[in-house]
Amino acid sequence: MKKSIFLIFVGLISLSACKKDFLEQTDPNAVTVEQFFTSPNDVLLAVNGVYQSLRSSNNIGESSNLYTEQRSDNTGINDNQSNAGEPFQFGDFSILPSNTYLKNHWVSLYSTITRCNVITSNIDKVPFTDANLKAQ
Numbered sequence: 001m002k003k004s005i006f007l008i009f010v011g012l013i014s015l016s017a018c019k020k021d022f023l024e025q026t027d028p029n030a031v032t033v034e035q036f037f038t039s040p041n042d043v044l045l046a047v048n049g050v051y052q053s054l055r056s057s058n059n060i061g062e063s064s065n066l067y068t069e070q071r072s073d074n075t076g077i078n079d080n081q082s083n084a085g086e087p088f089q090f091g092d093f094s095i096l097p098s099n100t101y102l103k104n105h106w107v108s109l110y111s112t113i114t115r116c117n118v119i120t121s122n123i124d125k126v127p128f129t130d131a132n133l134k135a136q
Contacts, residue, residue: 037122040133050115058101058108066090066101 036042057063069075070090089095095102128134 033118033122037126040126040128040130043119043123043126043134046115046119050112050119053108053112053115056108058104059112063101063105067105 037046053059055061065075066087067090071093086099086101089099090101123134126134
């Protein structure tokens with residue numbers, strides 16, 4: 001019994017002696033924001049990423065009708081299979097706080113805003129030869 005308690009005690013001490021850096025590792029292949037913005041082409045790629053996020057299905061892409069026309073009398077839903085679920089909450093104004101379509105929409109919008117803020121924060125660090133290109 002004393003031997004098993006001693007082994008458990010030694011095991012707990014050895015586990016608590018681990019370095020905390022072991023759990024907080026960074027990816028050596030990841031590109032940081034500071035490393036990314038080095039040329040005008042990098043800025044162009046970042047702007048294209050903003051446009052890509054706008055076209056996602058959670059933003060103004062294929063699900064955008066949930067937030068616009070589907071909530072009006074201009075459209076209707078003719079789904080006899082299942083007229084319940086989260087997309088149908090938009091049509092009859094019964095959206096619940098747990099609606100994942102609505103949550104994902106706002107997360108996507110704020111993600112797009114974050115991308116724009118990253119570009120505007122770092123664009124002055126990039127050397128542009130053409131001032132008109134930077135002004136775009």
